[in-house]
Amino acid sequence: MCPIWPLHLIILYILAICPMWVICQAAPKLLATFLTDTAEVHMNQYYYVNLNVTGSDLQVGDQLSLRTVNEHIATAEWNSTSQFTSEDVNTGRFQGRFRVDGHFLGRTEVVVEGRRGSETLLVENGTLPVTVTRPQRVIDTIFTTSVAVFISLIFINFGCAMHWPSVKGVLKRPIGPLIGVCGQFIFMPLISFGLGFLIFPDTPAMRLGMFFTGVAPGGGASNIWTFILGGNLNLSLAMTTISTLAAFGFMPAWLFSLGQVVFADANIVVPYTRIATFVVGLLIPLAIGVGMQKVTPRIATFMVKILKGFSTTILLFIIIFAIVTNLYIFELFTWQIVVAGVCIPWLGYLAGYVGARLLQQSHEDAIAISMEIGIQNTGISIFLLRYALPQPEADLTTVVPVAVAIMTPIPNTIVYIIQKIMGCRGCKPLETEMPTKKCQKTTSSKCPRPLSPASSQPLMLNKQEENWSSSS
Secondary structure (H helix, E strand, C coil), rough: CCCCCCCCHHHHHHHHHHHHHHHHHHCCCCCEEECCCCCEEEEEEEEEEEEEEEECCCCCEEEEEECCCCCCCCCEECCCCCCCCHHHHHHHHHEEEEEEEEEECCEEEEEEEEEECCEECECCCEEEEEEEEECHHHHHHHHHHHHHHHHHHHHHHHHHHHCCHHHHHHHHCHHHHHHHHHHHHHHHHHHHHHHHHHHHCCCCHHHHHHHHHHCEEEEEHHHHHHHCCCCCCHHHHHHHHHHHHHHHHHHHHHHHCCCHCCCCCCCCCCCCHHHHHHHHHHHHHHHHHHHHHHHHHHHHHHHHHCCCHHHHHHHHHHHHHHHCCHHHHHHCCCCHHHHHHHHHHHHHHHHHHHHHHHHCHHHHHHHEEEEHHCEEEEEEEEHHHHHCCCCCHHHHHHHHHHHHHHHHHHHHHHHHHHHHHHHCCCCCCCCCCCCCCCCCCCCCCCCCCCCCCCCCCCCCCCCEEEEEEEHC
16 A cells, blocks of 8 residues: 555645646636627527627637527627737727527527637626517418408308208207317317327427317307308307307316416416407307398398308418418427327317217218317417417417317318219218108299208298298
């Protein structure tokens, strides 16, 4: 054993750290001061940041460099010289300016580092948080306004097509609306809650986006798709109205119960104003259309004739315009986002149709119930997310309802194409025929018109049909 043990270990340790201590003493001590606490910049725009760096033992030629932690979100570059001049060395102070370019939504950091040749110099307080958000664009306003106008026109058409005796029959025997409310406000919130933890176990904000989508009321597109696919339009309109009114009670109940479990720190506020606006925006065009049946019956009849083609055109317009104006959102798509977008509406369709058929509802009523449960009002869920979360998290989590909106029409479009193919091949669609009296002559004017191919219920009845119905 060494006679000076353990002193030799201490001596060796001192000899090892002395050179390092000398080097550290020789290196300059740099302190960065940003003239802003954070850099907030919009996508595809830039922001200038002024920077002061103080230090001792500086040398002419010392240089400052910039790097960002995530260059996909933002990058930074000098807008002035980044080398220390003789004046900077004498005063011990460097003043510079750099530009931060925002590329995509998110948060990152700009790091300032010192350089002396190949040696890296530590800069204290040399990190600046950067937030990149989405700007408000004119095209977004145009899209929102045009969609509101076109949807109002469609609901005027729906008002022209409504058959009040059928609506009263739905309300007197509300089995269909009851199934729709249970599916909309019990099945959809629970399935979105459970799938959120399964698909996004480590991302509470995404789980919140999924849950907010599940608790939203049914969307207006459910009525359009019900009409296009040959469902019961009167039942669909009644269910949408009931669902939207029921949202005033069910949404707060879910948001302040399971919503707190999903994301306890979220400042959740139920958008009563937005829901009320949706209700008014639904009822006023319907009332106008119903009034047109009595005041201008010819125009109302024409509106009914063009309803199917007009509805299809508007759906295509909304889908294409929404994709074009939000192309950036596809960069956020992962397999988890795609699965979430598929599961919410498609499981809603399946549960609605199977549940309705098990409860002995007709094929046309089952289509209406399926559309009502599967199609969510993603506009309300996006509003909730943007109110509850700060930017850019609010925009980042809206990828979930956007994915749901994109995946929602896919199975409906497939069914519609199949229906068209079967129609071209002479296959008779599944629809319940309206009972009619046997006529003495097939050409008699008292014989009722056949049902509209787009609905199992008569859309409008003229006076002859009403007289025939009352006589039967």
